[in-house]
Amino acid sequence: MFEPSVYKARRAALIQKLAAMGIHDGVALFPGNRESPMNYADNTYRFRQDSSFLYYFGLAEPGMAAAIDLASEKSVLFADDISLDDMVWTGPKASVREQADSAGIDAAEPLSTLSGFCAAKRMLYLPPYRMDIQAQLAELTGVALGAVPGGASMELIRAVIAMREIKEDREIERIERAVDCSIDMHLAVITTAKPGMSEAQLMALAYREALTGGGMPSFPPIATTRGSVLHNHGYGNTLTDGGLFLLDAGAETDDGYSGDLTSTFPIGRRYNDRQRAVYQIVLDAGRAASQAIAPGVPYRQAHFAAARVIAQGLKGLGLMKGDMEAAVADGAHALFFPHGVGHQMGLDVHDLEALGEIHVGYPEGEHKSAQFGLKSLRMAKPVRAGMVLTVEPGIYFIEGLIDIWKREGKFTQYINYAELESWRALGGFRNEEDWLVSQSGARRLGKPFDKSIAAMEGYRGA
Ligand SMILES: [Mn+2]
Numbered sequence: 370m371f372e373p374s375v376y377k378a379r380r381a382a383l384i385q386k387l388a389a390m391g392i393h394d395g396v397a398l399f400p401g402n403r404e405s406p407m408n409y410a411d412n413t414y415r416f417r418q419d420s421s422f423l424y425y426f427g428l429a430e431p432g433m434a435a436a437i438d439l440a441s442e443k444s445v446l447f448a449d450d451i452s453l454d455d456m457v458w459t460g461p462k463a464s465v466r467e468q469a470d471s472a473g474i475d476a477a478e479p480l481s482t483l484s485g486f487c488a489a490k491r492m493l494y495l496p497p498y499r500m501d502i503q504a505q506l507a508e509l510t511g512v513a514l515g516a517v518p519g520g521a522s523m524e525l526i527r528a529v530i531a532m533r534e535i536k537e538d539r540e541i542e543r544i545e546r547a548v549d550c551s552i553d554m555h556l557a558v559i560t561t562a563k564p565g566m567s568e569a570q571l572m573a574l575a576y577r578e579a580l581t582g583g584g585m586p587s588f589p590p591i592a593t594t595r596g597s598v599l600h601n602h603g604y605g606n607t608l609t610d611g612g613l614f615l616l617d618a619g620a621e622t623d624d625g626y627s628g629d630l631t632s633t634f635p636i637g638r639r640y641n642d643r644q645r646a647v648y649q650i651v652l653d654a655g656r657a658a659s660q661a662i663a664p665g666v667p668y669r670q671a672h673f674a675a676a677r678v679i680a681q682g683l684k685g686l687g688l689m690k691g692d693m694e695a696a697v698a699d700g701a702h703a704l705f706f707p708h709g710v711g712h713q714m715g716l717d718v719h720d721l722e723a724l725g726e727i728h729v730g731y732p733e734g735e736h737k738s739a740q741f742g743l744k745s746l747r748m749a750k751p752v753r754a755g756m757v758l759t760v761e762p763g764i765y766f767i768e769g770l771i772d773i774w775k776r777e778g779k780f781t782q783y784i785n786y787a788e789l790e791s792w793r794a795l796g797g798f799r800n801e802e803d804w805l806v807s808q809s810g811a812r813r814l815g816k817p818f819d820k821s822i823a824a825m826e827g828y829r830g831a
Contacts, residue, residue, distance in 0.1 A: 373471060373472055382532060386532070388439075394440040396438055398509070399434065399495070400419070401426075402416070402417060403502075416429075417625075418431075420625065420721075421495055421724075425437075428472055433448040434480065436487075444473075444474045445486065448465045448480055494520075495522070495526060496725065503518065526725065527733075534753075540626065540715065541805060544627070544714070544814060545815060547622045548628040548815035551619040554574075555630055558614075559825070563636075564610040566607070568605065571616070582620050587627035588627075590616065592617075594609070597765045597796050609636060610636055612796070615631065616632050617629075627716070628803060629718050631763075631800060631801030632800065644798075646686055647764050648800075648822060651679075651763060651764055652800060652821065654676075654678040655675065658674050659671070660674070663809065668730075669749040675706070675760075688785055688788055688792060689783055690784070699780065700741055704774055705765060707742045707745060708742070709745050711758050713729065713758055720757070729747075730750060752806045754806050756805075756806045757814065761801035764798045765796075765797040766793050771793055
């Protein structure tokens with residue numbers, strides 16, 4: 370947690386932003402997350418506080434709610450002190466009043482008073498992503514359960530995005546700590562993997578580093594020998610010499626800041642010729658994308674910078690053909706690169722996407738493309754100094770997709786399906802780094818982590 374003044378200043382800035390949009394009264398309500406039962410009430414998923422609650426109120430206890438009265442500019446924490454019975458199980462805890470003080474919150478009230486506080490006031494809330502919170506909001510606002518998400522305040526959404534997407538220096542320091550720990554997760558896996566090991570053993574190593582760093586993984590890692598399955602979440606395969614391993618994993622600090630990295634390395638000591646050629650294109654695509662980052666430049670341009678390098682590179686290997694500018698414009702490269710080049714990162718690993726991907730990644734009024742590949746571009750809008758973004762191009766040989774496109778005769782002017790046949794089992798490659806937008810360009814976050822072919826083979830003992 371930061372100093373109480375940090376949270377006070379953020380709440381004051383939020384009040385100002387809403388006032389600038391013409392909202393001078395009512396209540397901005399922030400329900401904190403609750404414990405979430407896994408299979409019975411006392412056996413819960415890991416508790417994770419809501420990120421906007423963390424940003425404005427700092428407290429990571431389950432079952433709290435907080436409100437900002439926009440007219441009086443006072444903030445209130447609604448929570449209950451633990452009972453003597455609870456204390457037996459949890460140990461002593463700071464009182465609600467002490468916790469409120471630690472976040473500079475004006476008042477602390479019992480949770481039972483929340484509904485009275487909300488009664489007959491204009492309520493502003495963010496879209497809920499958990500059903501228990503949606504039900505709580507329905508009760509507090511009198512809005513029908515199914516209508517609660519649609520009743521979220523667009524002004525509050527825009528104000529929170531505008532604040533949270535520009536990282537304070539103190540936040541960048543935390544994010545960089547998360548990235549450093551994420552690098553430790555990757556190096557542990559890259560230097561330890563051996564033919565005959567299971568994906569689960571490497572998954573355990575990644576977890577060990579994240580926990581040792583004081584936090585947890587920022588999302589369920591992808592640790593797979595089948596990198597062409599974009600979000601493969603099983604860990605049952607065995608590593609075989611000659612194959613590739615793809616690790617997409619990051620750490621979260623104890624106060625909620627994320628890292629998110631992806632590495633693709635040979636299970637033997639060296640990449641084979643084809644793996645090496647494709648991996649190098651992915652590295653080059655990442656460099657092109659990160660060089661395209663500068664304040665005011667739409668992130669879509671970084672995406673297309675990567676897409677062009679991928680298309681040209683695949684043309685060089687004989688897998689694509691023809692005019693690559695036209696191929697990229699038409700979306701033919703998406704056979705190999707079907708996702709966007711990156712997303713924002715901060716208190717959420719996909720930062721702010723709970724508030725609506727379109728509001729976070731696109732300028733007001735702009736729509737997402739429906740084109741295959743481009744429709745998965747989560748972040749397209751102009752970037753600003755202080756934003757943190759992932760840069761994560763990839764090349765995948767997705768056999769099911771190749772078969773469908775080939776059968777449909779799709780983009781035969783750009784794709785050399787005959788040549789592709791002997792490459793189709795090569796798997797998937799992705800390289801992901803975390804970048805901070807600076808005043809003039811961008812800086813990679815985290816300690817040195819060389820992803821070149823020579824360095825990767827060096828980690829593998831070659
Ligand atoms: Mn990512």
